[in-house]
Amino acid sequence: MVPTSKLSQIGLAMAAALSAALPLVASPYHIELGSTALIAAMLALSLQLLVGCTGLVSLGHGAFYGLAAYVVYLISPADVGLSIAITLPAAIAASGIAALLIGSLSLRAKGFFFLMVTLAFGQMVFFIFHDTKIGGGTDGAYLTRPILGLFGFDLPLTRKQRPMAIYYVNLIQLVAMYLGLAWLLRSLFGQVLTGIRVNEHRMQALGFNTYRYKLAAFVIAGMLAGVAGHGWALHRAFVNPELVGWHRSAEALLMILMGGLGSLAGPIVGAIAYTGLGEVAQLLTERKLLVEGAVILAVVLLLPKGIMGFKLPEFMKLGKPDGSNAPAEIEEAHTQPGQGQPVPND
Amino acid sequence: MFGATERNAGVCLVCSRLGCGCSELPELNMDLSILLAQLLNGVQYGLLLFLIASGLTLIFGVMGVINLAHGSLFMIGAYTAYLVAKTTGSLWFALPAGIIGGLLLGTILERGLFQRFYRREHLDQVLLTFALILLAEEARSAIAGNDFQSVPIPPILDFSVPVTNGFSYSAYRFAVIGSCLLLAAGLYLWIERTKFGAMIRAAAEKPEMVDILGLDARRIHTTVFAVGTALALTAGVLAAPLYSVYPNMGDGFLIISFVVVVIGGLGSVTGAFWAALLIGLVDTLGKAYVPKVSGLAIYVLMAIVLLWRPQGLFGRETR
Amino acid sequence: MTDLSSAPLLATHGLGRNFGGLAAVRDVSISLHAGELHAVIGPNGAGKSTLVNLLSGEIAPSAGRIELAGVDVTDAPAHTRAHRGIGRSFQRTNIFKPLTVLENVRLGAQAVGEPKGSVFRRAANQLDLIERSRAALKRVGLDWAEAREAGTLSHGGQRQLEIAMALASNPKVILLDEPLAGMGPEEGERIAQLLKGLAREHAILLIEHDMDFVFAVADTMTVMVDGQVLASGRPADIRKNPAVQNAYLGGHA
Numbered sequence: 001m002v003p004t005s006k007l008s009q010i011g012l013a014m015a016a017a018l019s020a021a022l023p024l025v026a027s028p029y030h031i032e033l034g035s036t037a038l039i040a041a042m043l044a045l046s047l048q049l050l051v052g053c054t055g056l057v058s059l060g061h062g063a064f065y066g067l068a069a070y071v072v073y074l075i076s077p078a079d080v081g082l083s084i085a086i087t088l089p090a091a092i093a094a095s096g097i098a099a100l101l102i103g104s105l106s107l108r109a110k111g112f113f114f115l116m117v118t119l120a121f122g123q124m125v126f127f128i129f130h131d132t133k134i135g136g137g138t139d140g141a142y143l144t145r146p147i148l149g150l151f152g153f154d155l156p157l158t159r160k161q162r163p164m165a166i167y168y169v170n171l172i173q174l175v176a177m178y179l180g181l182a183w184l185l186r187s188l189f190g191q192v193l194t195g196i197r198v199n200e201h202r203m204q205a206l207g208f209n210t211y212r213y214k215l216a217a218f219v220i221a222g223m224l225a226g227v228a229g230h231g232w233a234l235h236r237a238f239v240n241p242e243l244v245g246w247h248r249s250a251e252a253l254l255m256i257l258m259g260g261l262g263s264l265a266g267p268i269v270g271a272i273a274y275t276g277l278g279e280v281a282q283l284l285t286e287r288k289l290l291v292e293g294a295v296i297l298a299v300v301l302l303l304p305k306g307i308m309g310f311k312l313p314e315f316m317k318l319g320k321p322d323g324s325n326a327p328a329e330i331e332e333a334h335t336q337p338g339q340g341q342p343v344p345n346d
Numbered sequence: 347m348f349g350a351t352e353r354n355a356g357v358c359l360v361c362s363r364l365g366c367g368c369s370e371l372p373e374l375n376m377d378l379s380i381l382l383a384q385l386l387n388g389v390q391y392g393l394l395l396f397l398i399a400s401g402l403t404l405i406f407g408v409m410g411v412i413n414l415a416h417g418s419l420f421m422i423g424a425y426t427a428y429l430v431a432k433t434t435g436s437l438w439f440a441l442p443a444g445i446i447g448g449l450l451l452g453t454i455l456e457r458g459l460f461q462r463f464y465r466r467e468h469l470d471q472v473l474l475t476f477a478l479i480l481l482a483e484e485a486r487s488a489i490a491g492n493d494f495q496s497v498p499i500p501p502i503l504d505f506s507v508p509v510t511n512g513f514s515y516s517a518y519r520f521a522v523i524g525s526c527l528l529l530a531a532g533l534y535l536w537i538e539r540t541k542f543g544a545m546i547r548a549a550a551e552k553p554e555m556v557d558i559l560g561l562d563a564r565r566i567h568t569t570v571f572a573v574g575t576a577l578a579l580t581a582g583v584l585a586a587p588l589y590s591v592y593p594n595m596g597d598g599f600l601i602i603s604f605v606v607v608v609i610g611g612l613g614s615v616t617g618a619f620w621a622a623l624l625i626g627l628v629d630t631l632g633k634a635y636v637p638k639v640s641g642l643a644i645y646v647l648m649a650i651v652l653l654w655r656p657q658g659l660f661g662r663e664t665r
Numbered sequence: 666m667t668d669l670s671s672a673p674l675l676a677t678h679g680l681g682r683n684f685g686g687l688a689a690v691r692d693v694s695i696s697l698h699a700g701e702l703h704a705v706i707g708p709n710g711a712g713k714s715t716l717v718n719l720l721s722g723e724i725a726p727s728a729g730r731i732e733l734a735g736v737d738v739t740d741a742p743a744h745t746r747a748h749r750g751i752g753r754s755f756q757r758t759n760i761f762k763p764l765t766v767l768e769n770v771r772l773g774a775q776a777v778g779e780p781k782g783s784v785f786r787r788a789a790n791q792l793d794l795i796e797r798s799r800a801a802l803k804r805v806g807l808d809w810a811e812a813r814e815a816g817t818l819s820h821g822g823q824r825q826l827e828i829a830m831a832l833a834s835n836p837k838v839i840l841l842d843e844p845l846a847g848m849g850p851e852e853g854e855r856i857a858q859l860l861k862g863l864a865r866e867h868a869i870l871l872i873e874h875d876m877d878f879v880f881a882v883a884d885t886m887t888v889m890v891d892g893q894v895l896a897s898g899r900p901a902d903i904r905k906n907p908a909v910q911n912a913y914l915g916g917h918a
Contacts, residue, residue, distance in 0.1 A: 199760075207834060
């Protein structure tokens with residue numbers, strides 16, 4: 001999951017440096033596109049904590065992402081924006097609480113059951129914003145953009161500078177999220193998540209209350225999705241129910257699969273590839289869904305291990321937590337349903 | 347006379363049609379009549395949900411695969427009804443078209459695509475079927491456009507059946523209830539009383555039994571998938587005159603079917619039946635009597651079931 | 666050598682479990698004392714593994730009670746029982762194949778010995794857990810392989826690892842479900858020595874098919890047939906028991 005070789009760490013640092021240099025050469029349009037990709041990367045990365053790290057495939061992750069954006073809309077006054085020092089914690093807290101409620105129920109279900117329950121609860125959140133007037137209903141609503149500043153002092157930004165500033169805010173958040181997750185995975189907690197992914201049944205027999213660990217991971221992932229959703233509100237200053245819908249969750253899963261399940265860098269690569277692909281598709285055809293559907297089919301059928309699992313040279317292959325440099329544990333990533341269940345006959 | 351949609355204003359609360367004149371009948375007890383109508387609506391809605399959810403749960407039970415595109419199959423059925431009614435002027439051809447088309451489509455999907463995914467990760471299955479949803483929506487948009495379309499109720503069923511002297515109910519809805527019950531009974535007999543049904547049960551209970559007993563797994567899988575697909579398409583055909591047809595209509599029905607399957611117990615057709623009726627009634631009565639929070643009612647129900655019996659009402663205990 | 670008159674560490678009373686119409690385990694009452702190595706033998710399908718799964722909490726009983734050190738644990742889930750002192754190995758090797766050998770055992774140590782508030786500390790720095798893991802590995806003779814990926818170990822090595830994982834949690838009771846399955850004679854001999862030593866410090870419930878091995882190591886034995894206890898007692902008595910000879914041992918004794 002976490003790269004441990006010097007080379008891959010240098011590679012990642014260079015990628016971050018290149019991203020930081022992008023606004024110096026790119027057009028305003030492409031800077032905004034960069035922000036879109038960074039936000040998608042945060043969403044996919046937060047979901048990776050569940051999918052790739054813990055082996056939980058959730059289809060309700062979009063709910064926490066969208067909820068955070070709606071919270072920014074709901075707490076912001078119509079005239080003056082609030083400081084992100086207020087909106088960001090509020091968004092994270094709301095997503096975290098929602099994740100705690102939904103997770104504590106969903107995690108009582110296992111496997112596909114879990115997937116269906118997260119999807120249903122995610123749609124419940126969608127319903128709240130789609131069918132009621134709380135957040136502008138079906139059409140969505142514009143919000144007062146949060147201010148990049150603190151205690152009444154805010155960055156003096158011109159209209160042209162703002163996209164660049166927002167880009168850097170998102171980049172910093174993404175880097176921080178990556179480092180935080182890398183640290184988390186190396187902790188005892190991360191070890192437990194890995195154990196649950198590989199063989200949850202054995203973890204219980206060893207004495208782990210796996211439910212509590214999974215719930216903790218679910219809440220952390222939900223809060224991180226909240227960071228991404230807040231980033232979206234900051235970036236676009238607009239919310240609509242699509243942000244909450246389960247198609248967003250499925251897209252995030254696609255980004256993970258495109259990038260690869262076995263690493264933290266995978267979802268970021270996948271999100272950038274996916275965003276880029278969307279741009280290209282828009283140039284080529286009106287039928288965006290057709291392209292998206294075809295791409296998913298191609299990835300699922302031809303690239304089951306993702307871009308990262310497929311193309312990287314050996315030295316950049318991702319090691320396992322704790323230092324050994326064995327090949328990434330993709331094959332063992334998920335136990336099959338039913339495997340490890342006690343067998344009644346002996 | 348065209349069938350009204352659920353969302354239309356001015357629909358008669360008693361028989362759910364426009365200008366039916368029900369309310370002009372001698373008023374026996376209006377409250378009771380409305381309740382009776384809503385109960386029947388709930389049963390009818392629940393039975394339609396059962397047709398969708400039974401295929402979903404059967405396919406999962408036997409093959410262990412989740413089909414997110416199951417809602418799209420329902421959508422395809424509804425658009426089949428719309429297109430058949432538009433081209434031939436009659437809805438009657440749509441029913442055989444839906445059933446036969448469903449069996450064919452199911453066979454093609456299973457043999458061509460799903461078969462390779464039974465042993466793949468959940469994530470792959472999710473994304474494969476998500477891709478199918480997107481492709482189905484594009485196909486729908488290319489063939490039938492993006493507008494809401496209503497589908498006429500066949501003239502022969504376009505009347506109200508007097509139930510008591512104060513209350514009559516749409517004949518078409520009665521016909522839907524009857525058809526769904528017939529299909530449910532057929533499904534029950536097929537699974538519980540035939541030799542092939544016994545093989546399906548064996549395959550669902552213990553997949554390894556298929557090999558031990560030397561059963562033809564390929565045939566079982568394809569048949570189950572085809573039947574599940576045909577049920578979803580049939581539900582779509584029956585539903586088209588009641589709910590009209592519109593883009594992404596499969597999504598809503600898919601999610602509700604998931605709730606049905608979760609409440610009934612994954613893999614249990616009996617569970618799907620009772621859960622579908624329960625959801626149909628709760629959702630319909632909720633919308634009629636407490637419209638403000640009704641949308642949440644089914645999720646609250648699901649939450650209660652998860653707290654009480656995480657494996658679903660009819661699911662087998664795993665610990 | 667074992668004080669069988671003391672209060673048992675683990676006891677079942679009329680334990681039963683049905684699968685559908687089949688009674689896999691019926692009315693089983695056994696007890697396990699500190700320092701005792703108790704072997705459960707019986708033909709395939711006698712319900713031995715089901716019994717272990719009932720004791721460890723993998724499956725819930727249909728009837729009867731289970732007591733651990735005098736506390737009723739009949740309804741306690743598996744992880745709670747592990748905390749109360751039950752460790753186990755599985756009949757079919759059940760390890761974390763993509764993790765290293767040391768990581769496997771460390772999970773066992775962490776499960777019940779995680780220092781309070783340390784869950785977010787770096788795993789590689791938890792010297793206490795690592796030390797305990799290494800001790801368990803040394804005990805089963807697997808210390809040479811700690812950095813290897815568990816899935817690359819030989820079958821026998823994986824069986825040893827199973828036992829080390831159970832040991833790392835320092836349980837009062839160890840349930841071993843056919844620890845010798847698929848092992849060569851040499852490895853088997855080492856495990857036999859290990860079990861004899863372990864039984865002094867822990868109570869062991871052992872399921873095993875190898876009769877020579879069982880009679881060599883067991884303090885007490887229970888013979889199960891068709892989910893029920895046929896006989897229970899010291900190996901010498903079991904060997905002489907005519908019912909056991911008829912039903913199971915055949916010409917062995």
